[in-house]
Amino acid sequence: MLEQRGCDIHFFEKDTPYYAAHRDAPKVAGAHLQLYADWNTVRSTAIRHLADADVAIVTSYCPDGPQACDLVLQSNVYKSVFYDLDAPVTLERIDRGEAVEYLPAKGFEGFDLVLSYAGGPCLRELQLKLNARCVAPLYGSVDPEVHHPVTPRSEFACDFSYLGTYSPDRQGKLEELFLQPAADLPNQHFLIAGAMYPQLASQTANVRMLEHVSPQDHSAFYCSSRLTLSITRASMARMGYCPSGRLFEAAACGTAVLTDYWPGLEEFFTPGQEILLGNSTSDAISALQRSQSEVAEIARRARERALDCHTAAHRADELLSLLSGHSNVEHGLNSAVATAGDL
Numbered sequence: 001m002l003e004q005r006g007c008d009i010h011f012f013e014k015d016t017p018y019y020a021a022h023r024d025a026p027k028v029a030g031a032h033l034q035l036y037a038d039w040n041t042v043r044s045t046a047i048r049h050l051a052d053a054d055v056a057i058v059t060s061y062c063p064d065g066p067q068a069c070d071l072v073l074q075s076n077v078y079k080s081v082f083y084d085l086d087a088p089v090t091l092e093r094i095d096r097g098e099a100v101e102y103l104p105a106k107g108f109e110g111f112d113l114v115l116s117y118a119g120g121p122c123l124r125e126l127q128l129k130l131n132a133r134c135v136a137p138l139y140g141s142v143d144p145e146v147h148h149p150v151t152p153r154s155e156f157a158c159d160f161s162y163l164g165t166y167s168p169d170r171q172g173k174l175e176e177l178f179l180q181p182a183a184d185l186p187n188q189h190f191l192i193a194g195a196m197y198p199q200l201a202s203q204t205a206n207v208r209m210l211e212h213v214s215p216q217d218h219s220a221f222y223c224s225s226r227l228t229l230s231i232t233r234a235s236m237a238r239m240g241y242c243p244s245g246r247l248f249e250a251a252a253c254g255t256a257v258l259t260d261y262w263p264g265l266e267e268f269f270t271p272g273q274e275i276l277l278g279n280s281t282s283d284a285i286s287a288l289q290r291s292q293s294e295v296a297e298i299a300r301r302a303r304e305r306a307l308d309c310h311t312a313a314h315r316a317d318e319l320l321s322l323l324s325g326h327s328n329v330e331h332g333l334n335s336a337v338a339t340a341g342d343l
Helices: 017-022 039-052 065-073 087-095 121-130 168-184 215-223 234-239 245-252 281-288 292-309 312-325
Strands: 009-014 031-036 055-059 079-084 113-116 135-137 158-163 190-193 207-210 225-230 256-259 337-340
Touching: 009 039, 031 039, 039 065, 055 065, 065 079, 087 121, 087 234, 113 121, 113 312, 121 135, 121 234, 158 168, 158 215, 158 281, 168 190, 168 234, 168 281, 215 225, 215 245, 225 245, 225 281, 225 292, 245 256, 245 292, 256 281, 256 292
Parallel strands: 009 031, 009 337, 055 079, 055 337, 079 113, 113 135, 158 190, 158 225, 190 207, 225 256
Antiparallel strands: none
């Protein structure tokens, strides 16, 4: 979306073995993708692009984060930005006294703007604990041209689905909201799609597993589910205001979502009308026993809300507004954006 607003984007990504094995597309839409094996081999290229850039952004979990931050902060870009896509996780690690490998030594004090994937109290914590001068949320979003209603496919057909990589701090909720309801509802069909899951001791015959669903198949995955589940990482849920992009993607596909509750959820979807809440096995079972007309109406409202408020176009405009609003440069800001990260 940024390229449609006149931005020239250069995106640097380290070609790690895991991402190389699971890369679904050789290109980033609307950006010049620069894959690299070693930071020193691409450093001079990054410097060259920074010399012409208006804005430079470094993200969390960038394998060469400190080096990229140093380069950005030493440059003459009009706006230096750090985008923490995992801010509650970052803050939790800080509280535990851990070294956070993707952060610069002095935290965020040198950056003009710090963006966070989570809002609410997380923003103040970034100021207090990491010396961020100016902070703002930039939430997830959906591209309606990518995620939209499509014809269901038999390989994804189910009553209840879950799309997400294994995470220890989500596993308890997965057991409670997905696997236990599957055991209690043997006549319904359940589908998990995600990598790195250990053998699930409680998996029953009506639960299928897929290790990977490519992004171009996500719409078909959601549209083949009567209902889909969203589970929030524990550290994100504790701080709240942390909508997963999966919520918006499923909604844009016209699929009803059952989610665990976290503070601030109401700012994105109205519980009971646009999204269903699941805090126990009985909640999940009740959702699965709703009539098809009820589920379809919730899905319709969710899709309407997602398209009205949570598209990539909305976020692109929000980003450009934030950049312009905190800069002396009001014109020409879109001419070039150099990005370093590992999204």
